[in-house]
Amino acid sequence: MQLKEETTTTTTNGSGNEKKDFPKEFVDSYKQIKWNGWGDTRKFLHTLSPSGQIAITTPKKSAEPLPGLKPFILKELAGGNGQSELEDTPSIEFDNIQIDPPKSNPEFLKELKAFFLSDQLKDDKFARITHTFGKSIRDLVRTRIGQIKYAPDLIVLPHSHEEVEKLVQTANKFNVVIIPYGGGSNIVGAVEPISNERFTVSVDMRRMNKILWVDRREMTACIQVGILGPDLERELAKSGVSMGHDPDSFEFSTLGGWLATCSSGHQSDKYGDIEDMAVSFKTVTPTGTLELRNGARAGAGINYKHIILGSEGTLGIITEAIMKVHPLPPVAEYYGFLFPSFAHAVSALEQIRSTDIIPTMIRIYDPDETRLSFASKPSKGAFTEFMSAAVKKYLHYIRSYDFNNVCLSIIGFEGSKKSVDFAKAHVFDILAKNSAFSLGTSPGKTWGEKRYDLPYIRDFVLDHNMWVDVAETTVSWANLIPLWKDAKAAFKEHFRAQGVPAWICAHISHTYSNGVCLYFIFVSKQNAEKEMTPYIQAKRLMTDIVMKYGGALSHHHGVGYEHVPWMNRYVSNGWITVYRKLKETLDPNNICNPRKLIPTLQEENHQTPYLFDVLNVKKAKL
Numbered sequence: 001m002q003l004k005e006e007t008t009t010t011t012t013n014g015s016g017n018e019k020k021d022f023p024k025e026f027v028d029s030y031k032q033i034k035w036n037g038w039g040d041t042r043k044f045l046h047t048l049s050p051s052g053q054i055a056i057t058t059p060k061k062s063a064e065p066l067p068g069l070k071p072f073i074l075k076e077l078a079g080g081n082g083q084s085e086l087e088d089t090p091s092i093e094f095d096n097i098q099i100d101p102p103k104s105n106p107e108f109l110k111e112l113k114a115f116f117l118s119d120q121l122k123d124d125k126f127a128r129i130t131h132t133f134g135k136s137i138r139d140l141v142r143t144r145i146g147q148i149k150y151a152p153d154l155i156v157l158p159h160s161h162e163e164v165e166k167l168v169q170t171a172n173k174f175n176v177v178i179i180p181y182g183g184g185s186n187i188v189g190a191v192e193p194i195s196n197e198r199f200t201v202s203v204d205m206r207r208m209n210k211i212l213w214v215d216r217r218e219m220t221a222c223i224q225v226g227i228l229g230p231d232l233e234r235e236l237a238k239s240g241v242s243m244g245h246d247p248d249s250f251e252f253s254t255l256g257g258w259l260a261t262c263s264s265g266h267q268s269d270k271y272g273d274i275e276d277m278a279v280s281f282k283t284v285t286p287t288g289t290l291e292l293r294n295g296a297r298a299g300a301g302i303n304y305k306h307i308i309l310g311s312e313g314t315l316g317i318i319t320e321a322i323m324k325v326h327p328l329p330p331v332a333e334y335y336g337f338l339f340p341s342f343a344h345a346v347s348a349l350e351q352i353r354s355t356d357i358i359p360t361m362i363r364i365y366d367p368d369e370t371r372l373s374f375a376s377k378p379s380k381g382a383f384t385e386f387m388s389a390a391v392k393k394y395l396h397y398i399r400s401y402d403f404n405n406v407c408l409s410i411i412g413f414e415g416s417k418k419s420v421d422f423a424k425a426h427v428f429d430i431l432a433k434n435s436a437f438s439l440g441t442s443p444g445k446t447w448g449e450k451r452y453d454l455p456y457i458r459d460f461v462l463d464h465n466m467w468v469d470v471a472e473t474t475v476s477w478a479n480l481i482p483l484w485k486d487a488k489a490a491f492k493e494h495f496r497a498q499g500v501p502a503w504i505c506a507h508i509s510h511t512y513s514n515g516v517c518l519y520f521i522f523v524s525k526q527n528a529e530k531e532m533t534p535y536i537q538a539k540r541l542m543t544d545i546v547m548k549y550g551g552a553l554s555h556h557h558g559v560g561y562e563h564v565p566w567m568n569r570y571v572s573n574g575w576i577t578v579y580r581k582l583k584e585t586l587d588p589n590n591i592c593n594p595r596k597l598i599p600t601l602q603e604e605n606h607q608t609p610y611l612f613d614v615l616n617v618k619k620a621k622l
């Protein structure tokens, strides 16, 4: 947590009421992350001169070369048509972006100013632009070309549950739209204002970043939900505990966002998904605050927490949550393995999952993502060493590996030494029976150090005339390989037919007794006019295939407005009606993040197109 209680000062708001202020050195998170890309402003990929190699600069290391990456991008992503240099497609300069001035709503603002400090209310251009979108490919492309149509009129930065209550009541009174904003890391269009008809407030929760208490006996912690991942784990570690939720977006997403999108972290196989960790929470709705009882379990009717989990800010704002925690694991060991093929890896995984001894994490990269993984490692990385000629020869000639099909896997174990040793012996035995080759702990260590770097490649790709998007789902064991094959083939064929270079890879990242999360990453060339059409077509294609194989509409990214067009196929109409009634009851004026999560009646009846197809889309030709 950046805020320390003892360093706060007391100031007064417009009514002369005393309020605790933030310390002078406090810097709001939205000022510290890239406005037109992903993550930390101090971390980025760039090209070294004169070698032309791609390098990564981070706060810890400057210009670390990634020698394999440029050849990989040129050969695989850019189409391998003999091109020797990447094309530059830089982002617009911030100063050149133009947005409409905020709408006027003096009565609403007067009431807010009586309660909030001026420092908690922002309507400058930087604050408004950085709260308009999440981080989907459509969001980044629109930001990078300066196409920002409906920026929120005001950003409010509450400090407490009581302030959120006041804000929601006031917004409801003046029919003002409120969109909760955690880290803004969603990639489904979940925080974007969808029209400029009503005054719109983005509620940035990141000042609500305190751990209120830790109970070591019940192993729970009460936490303000605007806290970012690293602050949360650092503060919990002071009490010797961890929540164990570590999504790829960990550094820039919040507990509230995780709850509101049903998020899932790397170690979900052991610690569970976010819904397994959530005990209870407070949610402020326009018709009042909803609270839940704290306790180990209840069989007293509907499990009400599931009404709010995944509601994406459409029913209200979560402010404080009681979460399960566990002791910091004394042992954490992560290993790398190679499999001769994806089928071998899946077979091993299924056998492991059919037992009751499950590793903390199993990630399996398909052959294409394995190549990307090796290509994006620093020059002297452990993977490069292991892929030395000798090892390659051994695997090829003695173990009959074909390197076009090899799959990398990272398998982790956490817990007491005894439990880790026990699980390892069991799992390694299954891996050996499925022809896996151990690379030892170096790949696991590298994975641990570099696991948040991959999204930064996306910005580099956007800077060089390509785009990258993702699709993920939960799929049954029976449909896993058919979906993997079909989706990859259909994606490649779609772009091949258009004569456009395209590349796709996949990995398995979360496992269950009845299926896995399968995650695709796909890349293609931007077209000359920077239209949205290719992303929309690719996303439609991938999601249609997921639906065909009975997959979840999303395993962990949520719905936003990007997945709304599939909602009627995903859940039965009865549930959509239930949700509509619930929304009408809790939010009668429809002020909470409108037009997200489910289709409007007009969309459903095809009287209006889905927002996904039209919202702010420049020249979408559909």
Ligand SMILES: Cc1cc2nc3c(=O)[nH]c(=O)nc-3n(C[C@H](O)[C@H](O)[C@H](O)COP(=O)(O)OP(=O)(O)OC[C@H]3O[C@@H](n4cnc5c(N)ncnc54)[C@H](O)[C@@H]3O)c2cc1C
Residues within 6 Å of the ligand: 038, 134, 135, 179, 180, 181, 182, 183, 184, 185, 186, 187, 190, 191, 205, 225, 226, 246, 247, 248, 249, 252, 253, 254, 255, 256, 257, 258, 259, 260, 261, 262, 263, 264, 265, 266, 311, 312, 313, 314, 316, 317, 318, 319, 455, 556, 557, 558, 593
């Ligand atoms: C590079 C990258 C990697 C990612 N990896 C993962 C991953 O491994 N696992 C995963 O689960 N997701 C992942 N995501 C998606 C995203 O990080 C998650 O959806 C995350 O849970 C969003 O949290 P956030 O705090 O950024 O929420 P935001 O993006 O700010 O908001 C998401 C939704 O939640 C609502 N919301 C936010 N806070 C509250 C609140 N307090 N009360 C009510 N509603 C609220 C918003 O209105 C919005 O509808 C990734 C995204 C990116 C860009």
